[in-house]
Amino acid sequence: MIALGIVALATLAANGSRQLRYSAVALLGVSLAANVVTAGQLSVTQLAVEGCGALVACGILYVAARDRTYGEDPGWRLWLATIVAAAATAACFATLRTASSETVTVPLIGEDPSGVTAQVAAFWLISSGVAILVTAQTPVRGSLGALLMITGVELLVRLLTVPQLGLSLVFGWVEVVIALAGGFLIVNERVVREN
Amino acid sequence: MTIAAAPLVLAVAGCGAFVLRKRLNIVGPFSLMAIAIAFALVVVNPPDATGTLLDLELRATGLGRLASAVILATLFLLVLDVWLDEPAYNFFPTALAVGATSLGVLVLTAPLAIFGVLMLGLLVPVGSFTFQVHRNRSVEAATRHFGFVALGGCLGIAALALAASLPHEQPANTFVLLVVVLVVAFALLLAAIPFHTHAALLAGEVPPSALALYFGVLVPTTFIAFVEILTLSGLLPAIVQVVKVQDLLHGIGLTSAVGGAFLASGAPDLRRLVTYSVISNLGAALVGIATLSGPGIIGALASVIVTGASASGQLLAAGTLERRSAPERPTARKAPLAALAFVVGGFALIGAPPLLGFPGRFFMELIAYQFAPLTGAALVLATLLLIVGQLRAVLALFGSGVERWALEPRPVAGIIGAVIFVALLIGGIQPDGFLRPIASFADEFLRALRPL
Numbered sequence: 001m002i003a004l005g006i007v008a009l010a011t012l013a014a015n016g017s018r019q020l021r022y023s024a025v026a027l028l029g030v031s032l033a034a035n036v037v038t039a040g041q042l043s044v045t046q047l048a049v050e051g052c053g054a055l056v057a058c059g060i061l062y063v064a065a066r067d068r069t070y071g072e073d074p075g076w077r078l079w080l081a082t083i084v085a086a087a088a089t090a091a092c093f094a095t096l097r098t099a100s101s102e103t104v105t106v107p108l109i110g111e112d113p114s115g116v117t118a119q120v121a122a123f124w125l126i127s128s129g130v131a132i133l134v135t136a137q138t139p140v141r142g143s144l145g146a147l148l149m150i151t152g153v154e155l156l157v158r159l160l161t162v163p164q165l166g167l168s169l170v171f172g173w174v175e176v177v178i179a180l181a182g183g184f185l186i187v188n189e190r191v192v193r194e195n
Numbered sequence: 196m197t198i199a200a201a202p203l204v205l206a207v208a209g210c211g212a213f214v215l216r217k218r219l220n221i222v223g224p225f226s227l228m229a230i231a232i233a234f235a236l237v238v239v240n241p242p243d244a245t246g247t248l249l250d251l252e253l254r255a256t257g258l259g260r261l262a263s264a265v266i267l268a269t270l271f272l273l274v275l276d277v278w279l280d281e282p283a284y285n286f287f288p289t290a291l292a293v294g295a296t297s298l299g300v301l302v303l304t305a306p307l308a309i310f311g312v313l314m315l316g317l318l319v320p321v322g323s324f325t326f327q328v329h330r331n332r333s334v335e336a337a338t339r340h341f342g343f344v345a346l347g348g349c350l351g352i353a354a355l356a357l358a359a360s361l362p363h364e365q366p367a368n369t370f371v372l373l374v375v376v377l378v379v380a381f382a383l384l385l386a387a388i389p390f391h392t393h394a395a396l397l398a399g400e401v402p403p404s405a406l407a408l409y410f411g412v413l414v415p416t417t418f419i420a421f422v423e424i425l426t427l428s429g430l431l432p433a434i435v436q437v438v439k440v441q442d443l444l445h446g447i448g449l450t451s452a453v454g455g456a457f458l459a460s461g462a463p464d465l466r467r468l469v470t471y472s473v474i475s476n477l478g479a480a481l482v483g484i485a486t487l488s489g490p491g492i493i494g495a496l497a498s499v500i501v502t503g504a505s506a507s508g509q510l511l512a513a514g515t516l517e518r519r520s521a522p523e524r525p526t527a528r529k530a531p532l533a534a535l536a537f538v539v540g541g542f543a544l545i546g547a548p549p550l551l552g553f554p555g556r557f558f559m560e561l562i563a564y565q566f567a568p569l570t571g572a573a574l575v576l577a578t579l580l581l582i583v584g585q586l587r588a589v590l591a592l593f594g595s596g597v598e599r600w601a602l603e604p605r606p607v608a609g610i611i612g613a614v615i616f617v618a619l620l621i622g623g624i625q626p627d628g629f630l631r632p633i634a635s636f637a638d639e640f641l642r643a644l645r646p647l
Contacts, residue, residue: 142338156353159356162305185338
């Protein structure tokens with residue numbers, strides 16, 4: 001439950017930041033907390049793979065910013081994204097919850113075998129990502145939204161009872177390539193804006 | 196491991212090409228050699244071979260081998276054109292990476308892994324979409340493409356993951372919602388109308404070779420991945436029981452087929468004509484899949500594979516015509532062979548006999564009439580509008596006449612167009628070898644639809 005709270009707060013911090021570098025650091029916090037949420041479901045290798053993916057992705061965004069002032073003021077988009085994400089998370093949890101146990105027990109600290117915490121975190125990240133991505137004007141917020149979404153997707157995939165190593169590797173790569181493409185666009189967009 | 200050899204060779208070669216990308220005289224032949232090796236590995240791989248990489252199951256299906264061969268041949272021609280006629284150093288590593296992911300999509304058997312690798316492939320071309328950023332809106336086009344891929348890809352994977360973890364007692368509405376999200380996600384990735392705005396912007400702003408890589412290789416791969424995911428995910432038996440999902444596919448397909456054809460018939464330039472024609476053909480193919488019948492599936496897949504190859508030829512020809520005629524409008528006087536290549540590519544794109552595009556279109560329109568006469572009529576109308584669009588292009592290119600029929604210098608796009616035309620002509624005369632692996636996949640699809 002504490003990890004879920006950190007996911008929510010770090011998402012808000014990433015969404016509300018005017019500087020890309022702070023968003024990148026907050027994104028790393030989101031990824032780490034998301035890994036803690038599902039730590040019991042993954043082996044050390046899988047956690048390492050996904051953790052590395054997140055670290056590299058956030059590092060790429062950090063470097064793409066080039067200086068600590070560069071970024072985009074979210075303005076009204078912050079509130080819109082937060083309200084939409086909160087409403088969508090509740091709606092998704094009500095309609096799409098697939099965690100098998102009927103009685104929901106959510107421990108404050110430690111593992112959550114029912115998967116409820118992981119699903120809530122996933123729905124929150126995906127809906128936040130959608131809201132940010134849809135209202136994004138530049139690649140700065142586009143990359144942020146895409147990375148939040150893929151982190152949420154990774155959480156959902158971890159809940160499946162299928163062999164996970166290959167999937168962890170694929171989605172780790174997707175996260176890195178999203179950051180690379182986003183970073184590339186950020187650099188190019190900055191060149192266009194500065195000229 | 197041998198089954199994964201071709202995509203792995205391309206992935207490693209892509210990294211090598213990235214290092215060598217600014218040495219055009221080296222990276223061009225290097226990329227061509229890597230594609231040729233991958234082609235040989237695909238051909239020598241025995242049919243229905245299986246294997247495991249990490250913990251992911253792999254399988255070389257007949258459709259996978261056929262599509263891989265066509266994709267690699269198309270990539271070879273694209274790389275050849277860029278190397279000889281339109282040097283762009285970002286293109287080589289991008290093309291190899293796209294080849295690796297496309298081949299990966301065609302051998303994987305886990306739906307989530309297929310979707311993940313497909314998303315990788317769709318994100319990679321962002322690097323070759325952006326060029327001359329001070330003079331055009333290519334960054335905006337690439338950003339919009341990035342957004343659509345991230346949105347469609349993440350929503351689709353999330354829907355698949357949730358559908359896979361649904362308990363059996365889940366209400367039908369939950370399932371319908373997830374499948375609708377999956378279908379919309381693919382509509383976003385395929386640029387089906389009304390989700391086509393990024394494709395329209397790409398058509399106007401990015402280099403023709405990058406556009407050909409997207410519409411000639413990635414869009415057909417995305418369509419095949421969609422059909423494979425439906426087959427492998429176990430969603431089909433439930434889809435067939437819920438008419439709404441079939442109706443949704445049908446609706447998106449028809450809108451895209453007719454809307455794309457309308458836009459193509461009034462397209463202001465050659466690139467947009469090809470782009471909207473591809474969108475229209477994809478819509479018709481979605482209608483074919485929505486019929487959930489053997490001929491519909493065969494027609495859809497055959498049409499999409501041929502559309503990719505012929506659109507690549509047309510886009511390369513359009514690029515050459517634009518460059519040679521600039522700053523005026525493209526005309527056949529400046530590059531007669533490229534203009535001819537554009538025209539014959541158009542024949543293939545509209546499914547004219549005796550080219551290989553004909554059987555697929557014939558099957559789709561036939562089954563669409565059986566499904567609902569109105570649907571069949573709409574597909575025929577779409578074809579007629581595409582013919583109008585292509586005829587307008589012919590008039591624009593040849594309307595002022597060609598003073599002297601002499602080959603342009605470096606007629607690379609023209610020769611590539613001729614090679615594609617000959618291949619489609621031979622395939623059209625002997626369609627059996629092309630259609631058999633597709634028919635075999637259609638059997639698999641129908642078995643997944645109604646498991647015993």
